[in-house]
Each structure stands twice: as structure tokens, then as C-alpha cells.
Amino acid sequence: MRRVTKNVRENRTINTVYFNDEESSRARPGQFVMVWEPGYDEFPMSLSNYDSKGLCSVTVKPWGPGSGEMVKARRGDLIGIRGPYGRPFTVDKSSALLVGGGTGLAPLLPLAKALVKEGGRVAVVIGGRSKPDLLFEEQMRRAVRRKNLFITTDDGTYGHKGFPTDLAESMIKERRVGRVYTCGPEIMMRKLYDISVTAGVEFEASLERGMKCGIGICGSCTVGKNLLCRDGAVLDAKDLKDSLDEFGVLQRDQSGRYIKV
Amino acid sequence: MVGPSLRVSLAGLRFENPLMLASGIVGVTVPSLTRAIDSGAGSAVSKSIGLEPREGYRNPTLVATQDGGLLNAVGLSNPGARIFAEELSEVRGRHLPIIVSIFGGGPVEFSRVVDILDSQEFLAYELNLSCPHVEGVGTEIGHDPEVVASVVKAVRSRTKKPLFAKLSPNTHKIVEIARAAVASGADGLTAVNTVRAMAINVETTKPTLTHKYGGLSGDAIRSIALAKIYELYEEVKVPIIGCGGVSNWEHAVEMMLAGASAVEMGTALYQGYGVFQDVNRGIVAYMRRKKFRKVQEMVGLGH
Numbered sequence: 001m002r003r004v005t006k007n008v009r010e011n012r013t014i015n016t017v018y019f020n021d022e023e024s025s026r027a028r029p030g031q032f033v034m035v036w037e038p039g040y041d042e043f044p045m046s047l048s049n050y051d052s053k054g055l056c057s058v059t060v061k062p063w064g065p066g067s068g069e070m071v072k073a074r075r076g077d078l079i080g081i082r083g084p085y086g087r088p089f090t091v092d093k094s095s096a097l098l099v100g101g102g103t104g105l106a107p108l109l110p111l112a113k114a115l116v117k118e119g120g121r122v123a124v125v126i127g128g129r130s131k132p133d134l135l136f137e138e139q140m141r142r143a144v145r146r147k148n149l150f151i152t153t154d155d156g157t158y159g160h161k162g163f164p165t166d167l168a169e170s171m172i173k174e175r176r177v178g179r180v181y182t183c184g185p186e187i188m189m190r191k192l193y194d195i196s197v198t199a200g201v202e203f204e205a206s207l208e209r210g211m212k213c214g215i216g217i218c219g220s221c222t223v224g225k226n227l228l229c230r231d232g233a234v235l236d237a238k239d240l241k242d243s244l245d246e247f248g249v250l251q252r253d254q255s256g257r258y259i260k261v
Numbered sequence: 262m263v264g265p266s267l268r269v270s271l272a273g274l275r276f277e278n279p280l281m282l283a284s285g286i287v288g289v290t291v292p293s294l295t296r297a298i299d300s301g302a303g304s305a306v307s308k309s310i311g312l313e314p315r316e317g318y319r320n321p322t323l324v325a326t327q328d329g330g331l332l333n334a335v336g337l338s339n340p341g342a343r344i345f346a347e348e349l350s351e352v353r354g355r356h357l358p359i360i361v362s363i364f365g366g367g368p369v370e371f372s373r374v375v376d377i378l379d380s381q382e383f384l385a386y387e388l389n390l391s392c393p394h395v396e397g398v399g400t401e402i403g404h405d406p407e408v409v410a411s412v413v414k415a416v417r418s419r420t421k422k423p424l425f426a427k428l429s430p431n432t433h434k435i436v437e438i439a440r441a442a443v444a445s446g447a448d449g450l451t452a453v454n455t456v457r458a459m460a461i462n463v464e465t466t467k468p469t470l471t472h473k474y475g476g477l478s479g480d481a482i483r484s485i486a487l488a489k490i491y492e493l494y495e496e497v498k499v500p501i502i503g504c505g506g507v508s509n510w511e512h513a514v515e516m517m518l519a520g521a522s523a524v525e526m527g528t529a530l531y532q533g534y535g536v537f538q539d540v541n542r543g544i545v546a547y548m549r550r551k552k553f554r555k556v557q558e559m560v561g562l563g564h
């Protein structure tokens with residue numbers, strides 16, 4: 001088990017919880033860990049930070065008992081960490097557009113750093129309902145050039161007024177974007193998929209599904225034929241092509257029944 | 262010269278090869294079952310389906326143990342017979358080698374599940390009489406020869422499809438139970454389900470699984486499964502499907518030598534769906550080396 005080293009408040013709902021874990025510190029952008037809050041739940045979380053010294057973090061929004069307990073974590077608390085698991089984002093020199101909403105920024109932060117290090121051109125759009133919902137503005141500002149960071153709020157309280165998808169669409173039309181990367185609400189990711197495929201731009205998204213094992217055994221995390229924990233959580237346009245009746249539309253609940261995303 | 266053939270037939274069914282996807286492993290959905298078959302499994306067994314939808318237990322539901330095993334208490338999560346029947350209706354006409362696993366609290370519930378599913382297109386039923394961690398529908402049923410007989414009889418009277426009774430290793434009465442199942446109309450046996458087990462976390466000082474008890478699978482149980490198959494082969498005259506800890510060709514061959522006509526793989530799927538192809542290739546190479554032309558020639562050779 002691992003000890004929590006610090007818990008940082010990011011905005012009005014989201015916290016980043018830090019811990020030391022050597023294996024996770026060797027992760028690649030987009031990989032996730034299974035976090036165990038003893039007595040509550042075990043759930044998948046994208047790694048939002050990991051460094052060569054073994055310091056790692058997950059960035060959590062409280063929904064249910066597990067994540068609800070996690071945001072209250074205190075220095076010294078014990079948590080279980082398994083992983084890192086899953087297929088990472090592609091890191092190369094193609095001109096990249098990263099679009100994130102809410103905790104979806106978590107896997108995009110290490111991705112942005114890795115892409116910049118690789119030497120590619122990297123633009124980032126951070127979306128939020130309102131100014132207090134934005135995540136990682138400061139961190140992204142440190143990771144990419146100032147002129148390549150864009151903010152949108154649905155209500156116009158900060159940055160561009162509107163949805164991140166609208167801004168992304170015009171950027172795809174005006175600039176040479178090689179690949180769109182996204183993580184956030186699935187409806188947003190589905191819109192970006194449609195925009196990217198129409199424009200002939202490569203596309204990778206990190207999706208979320210309920211997970212039990214995280215290692216390709218239990219079958220609870222399917223998106224069509226894909227097992228999200230193994231084939232994802234990052235899926236590309238080719239993986240998603242046969243799953244368009246599910247992506248952004250339907251997911252399976254823990255019993256295997258379809259419910260709306 | 263033609264190479265060795267992997268084709269097998271058991272209980273009137275014919276499969277391209279002896280490997281099967283075990284119940285409860287990725288196969289909660291039809292796309293996952295299809296993918297296992299496309300990846301080289303000769304057939305695929307669905308997650309165990311009950312009468313009503315079940316969410317299963319809260320996580321942690323799976324934990325790796327230090328003896329090379331995997332411990333699970335998923336809790337028979339499944340969408341229920343009606344919804345699963347709908348899902349199966351989508352593959353009608355595709356003649357996929359799908360076997361549906363079912364569970365229930367007794368003969369009446371088993372019968373109702375069969376009535377809902379039976380008109381769908383699939384090859385056979387596997388009766389889960391052996392889940393070690395769900396009260397009322399698992400080993401309480403599967404450890405009592407009389408109850409097993411009544412369940413198999415009830416299902417037999419409602420379907421023409423072949424029936425495989427999946428047995429629990431957690432009993433000294435396995436032969437008696439197998440005989441009861443066969444006498445009541447089972448066409449074959451699957452041996453074995455998981456071994457009842459537990460893991461305790463020394464930091465929290467409590468059992469790791471939310472359900473406390475779970476079922477052990479993987480490497481840790483292979484030798485146990487092998488002995489049960491060997492014993493059953495000597496005592497019962499119906500085909501046996503071997504299951505428990507198989508993750509490479511050598512394990513699969515070992516089970517066939519013990520008496521298994523086909524071999525299920527579950528936990529080995531942590532290697533990915535490619536494991537079916539790998540194991541099939543290994544079996545073929547072995548057969549060539551030992552000059553076996555048919556899988557059947559190996560079955561029971563260990564006796």
C-alpha cells in the first residue's frame with residue numbers, strides 16, 4: 001500500500017492526491033492506476049503527474065463513496081495502487097491539439113509535457129462550465145507556450161464563451177492539426193471524433209467505463225469489442241469506428257445492461 | 262502429408278479446436294464472446310446468466326494472490342436472462358459456437374432461465390453449480406447430489422440442447438455429484454470452478470475483497486483441477502471439459518492427458534485474446550512431435 005503525501009485543492013470540486021509509487025512513476029501519458037480506498041471502493045484513475053523520483057498523483061472529482069473519500073485524503077493515509085495499466089497516448093512530433101474538460105485534463109497534463117519534450121507543436125483547449133470549474137490552467141501554462149493555451153467557459157465568465165468543441169473545430173479548420181487528443185465528457189469527445197474524422201485528422205480519446213479488474217479478465221469495461229482497460233483507455237479512431245452506437249451514446253452498467261452515457 | 266487436426270467433437274458438438282473461453286471471463290457481452298471466437302477459441306462460454314439483473318459486489322472484487330493465483334468475488338453480475346436473450350438474438354444466423362452458462366437458486370429458477378433463453382441460437386448450456394462466493398445459488402446447490410440431480414432433471418426436461426454440469430472443486434463428493442448429474446441427463450461435465458479462498462491485507466488487517474471470501478483461479482489451482490479431472494475420467498463415462506489454471510499449451514495437453522476432451526481458459530486472458538492462437542499452435546507442434554493426428558488420441562492417455 002502507498003501513503004498519501006499531500007492533497008491539493010485544484011478548484012471548487014476537484015483535488016489532486018499525491019503518493020509515492022515507483023512503478024507508476026514509469027508510466028506513459030494516458031495510463032491509469034486502480035486506486036483502492038480501503039473500506040470504500042476500488043476505481044480507475046488517470047495518472048495526472050509522475051516524475052523520475054517516484055512522486056505520482058491522481059486528480060479526483062467526488063461522485064460516489066470511493067472518490068468521495070479520496071478527495072478527503074490526508075497526508076499519511078493508506079491507499080492501494082495497482083498499475084500503471086492500459087495503452088498510452090501516441091507521443092510523436094505531429095502537430096497536436098489537446099482538448100479537455102473537467103477531470104479529463106488529468107491524463108492530458110503529462111501528455112502535453114511529453115509532446116513538448118518530443119518537440120512537436122502543442123495547442124491546448126481547456127473547457128469548463130464556468131470559471132471556478134476550470135482545471136490545470138496554471139500547470140498547462142507552464143507546460144505549453146502561452147499563445148497555444150486556450151480557455152473556454154460555457155457561460156463566458158472566462159476565456160472564450162462557448163464549448164471547447166466549437167473552438168477546436170475552428171482551430172482544426174484554420175491550422176494544420178495532425179492529431180486531436182481528448183479526454184472529458186463523452187458527448188464532447190464524440191463531437192470531436194466526428195469533427196476530426198470529417199477533417200481527416202487523427203484522433204485519440206481516453207474513455208471511462210466501470211472497471212473491476214483493470215487487466216482484461218472481467219469484461220466489465222467494454223466499448224463494443226474493445227476492453228477499455230487493455231485496448232484503451234486511450235482508443236483511436238480505428239478502434240472506435242465499429243463502436244459508434246456506443247461511443248458517446250451508451251455504456252454498460254455493472255450488470256452489463258446498457259444505460260445512457 | 263496433412264498435419265495434425267485440432268478438431269474435436271464432444272456431446273454431439275463439433276469445434277474447430279479444443280480451447281474454450283471459460284465462463285465469467287470477458288464474456289459478459291456478445292461482442293466479447295465473438296472476439297474470443299475470432300481470436301482462435303473453438304468455442305466461448307458466456308458469463309453465468311440468472312433470472313434477474315445483478316450488479317455484483319462492490320470493488321475490490323479481484324486481487325492477485327502471492328501464490329500466483331487470482332482471487333475474485335465479482336458476485337455473478339449479469340444483465341439477466343431477458344436482456345441477454347435480446348443480445349443473443351443479434352447473432353442469429355451466424356452459427357457461432359457460443360455456450361451459455363446459467364445459474365439459479367434451484368430447479369424452478371434454472372427452468373425459468375432456460376425457458377427465456379432456449380429459443381435463441383447457441384450450442385449448449387453450462388450449468389454453474391459451483392460459484393463459491395454467492396450465497397444460495399452456488400455451492401449450496403452444487404455440493405448436494407440430490408439438489409444437483411433435481412436441477413439437471415428440470416433443465417433436461419425443458420431443452421434439447423446439450424448440458425454440461427460445471428462442478429465445484431471444494432468438496433470431497435465430486436464423483437458422487439458428477440454421477441448424480443450424469444444420471445439426471447447431463448451430457449458432459451466441466452471441471453472445475455474456482456477454489457474458495459481469501460486474502461487478508463496486512464496493512465488494513467482485513468480481508469481484501471469486499472465480499473471477504475472469493476474464488477481462486479489461475480496457476481495456483483492447476484494441479485488441483487488436474488487431479489479432479491483424472492479422478493472423474495476414471496469414474497464417469499461422459500466427456501469432461503477441463504478448466505483451471507491453463508495458460509500455455511503444456512497445461513492444456515496435461516489436462517487432455519488427464520481425460521479432458523476440451524479445455525477452458527479463463528485467467529490466462531490477462532495475456533490478451535492472442536493466448537488462444539498461441540496455445541493452439543503449441544498443441545499442434547506437440548502433436549506433430551508426438552505423432553498424434555487427432556486430439557482424441559491424447560485424451561485420457563495419462564491413465
Ligand SMILES: Cc1cc2nc3c(=O)[nH]c(=O)nc-3n(C[C@H](O)[C@H](O)[C@H](O)COP(=O)(O)OP(=O)(O)OC[C@H]3O[C@@H](n4cnc5c(N)ncnc54)[C@H](O)[C@@H]3O)c2cc1C
Nearest residue numbers: 044045046059060061063064065066067103106208209233
Ligand atoms: C481509465 C479511467 C480513468 C479515469 N480517470 C479519472 C480521473 O482522473 N479523475 C476522476 O475523477 N475520475 C476518473 N475516472 C472515473 C472514476 O474511475 C470513477 O468512475 C469516478 O471517480 C466515480 O467513482 P465512485 O466509485 O466514487 O462513484 P460511483 O459509486 O461509481 O458513482 C456514484 C454516482 O456518480 C455517477 N458518476 C460517476 N462518475 C461520473 C462521471 N464521470 N460523470 C457523471 N456521473 C458520474 C454515477 O453514475 C453514480 O450515480 C476514470 C475512469 C477510467 C475508466
Ligand SMILES: Cc1cc2nc3c(=O)[nH]c(=O)nc-3n(C[C@H](O)[C@H](O)[C@H](O)COP(=O)(O)O)c2cc1C
Nearest residue numbers: 283284285309389453454478479505506526527528
Ligand atoms: C473474474 C472471474 C469471473 C468468473 N465468473 C464465473 C461465472 O460467472 N460462472 C462460472 O461458472 N465460472 C466463473 N468463473 C470461473 C471460471 O470460469 C473458471 O472456472 C476458473 O477461473 C478457473 O479457470 P482459470 O484458472 O483458467 O481461470 C469466473 C472466474 C473469474 C476469474
Ligand code: FES
Nearest residue numbers: 214217218219229
Ligand atoms: S476492467 Fe476487467 S476487463 Fe477491463
